[in-house]
Amino acid sequence: MTFELSHYNAALLFALCASTVFGITQRNTxxxxxxxxxxxFVLFAGGVIVASWLMWLIKH
Amino acid sequence: MANPQNPAxxxxxxxxxxxxxxxxxxAPLAGWFFPGLGHFIQRRWIRGLLLMLAVLILFFxxxxxxxxxxxxxxxxxxxxxxxxxxxxxxxxxxxxxxMEWGGGNIHRAVADYxxxxxxxxxxxxxxxxxxxxxxAIGKKP
Numbered sequence: 001m002t003f004e005l006s007h008y009n010a011a012l013l014f015a016l017c018a019s020t021v022f023g024i025t026q027r028n029t030x031x032x033x034x035x036x037x038x039x040x041f042v043l044f045a046g047g048v049i050v051a052s053w054l055m056w057l058i059k060h
Numbered sequence: 061m062a063n064p065q066n067p068a069x070x071x072x073x074x075x076x077x078x079x080x081x082x083x084x085x086x087a088p089l090a091g092w093f094f095p096g097l098g099h100f101i102q103r104r105w106i107r108g109l110l111l112m113l114a115v116l117i118l119f120f121x122x123x124x125x126x127x128x129x130x131x132x133x134x135x136x137x138x139x140x141x142x143x144x145x146x147x148x149x150x151x152x153x154x155x156x157x158x159m160e161w162g163g164g165n166i167h168r169a170v171a172d173y174x175x176x177x178x179x180x181x182x183x184x185x186x187x188x189x190x191x192x193x194x195x196a197i198g199k200k201p
Contacts, residue, residue, distance in 0.1 A: 003124025025191040
């Protein structure tokens with residue numbers, strides 16, 4: 001069994017799963033859980049994009 | 061009379077509630093043993109299901125990417141920590157070891173991601189187990 005993912009998709013899948021757990025465990029109400037999970041997901045995914053551009057700028 | 065704002069009194073209340081509630085010890089153990097089980101036994105069905113899916117997806121995606129499952133070792137610090145992280149997955153870890161999954165593949169860059177997926181699945185499962193404990197002692201609704 002092998003699983004093919006691009007690097008970006010792997011980062012997004014990681015962000016989704018980690019954000020789900022962070023949202024549920026770090027907040028008390030369903031609304032806050034969703035908001036915090038979404039916040040973590042945006043930070044994870046946004047961090048990947050920012051880091052990618054930084055590496056591109058360093059290379060060029 | 062105990063002051064409700066007193067930290068010592070608050071700690072005492074938590075210790076008493078831990079001692080009085082039978083789920084305080086069972087829930088985190090169940091949550092560690094299988095992802096989400098600590099929430100299921102407290103009837104937090106949706107939270108348990110989402111936690112279970114998140115950990116299972118990370119763990120099996122990691123295996124699918126040919127990530128490595130660490131064995132007990134006394135080698136480098138990172139290898140030892142990797143073993144501790146993997147062990148957080150509970151039953152999934154023992155299943156992977158028993159089935160000899162997770163041999164790793166140093167020729168694939170994505171396999172290294174898979175190794176991290178498996179470690180993080182274990183660490184997230186520990187966080188979920190602690191959350192189950194907090195629910196059991198009444199610290200969280």
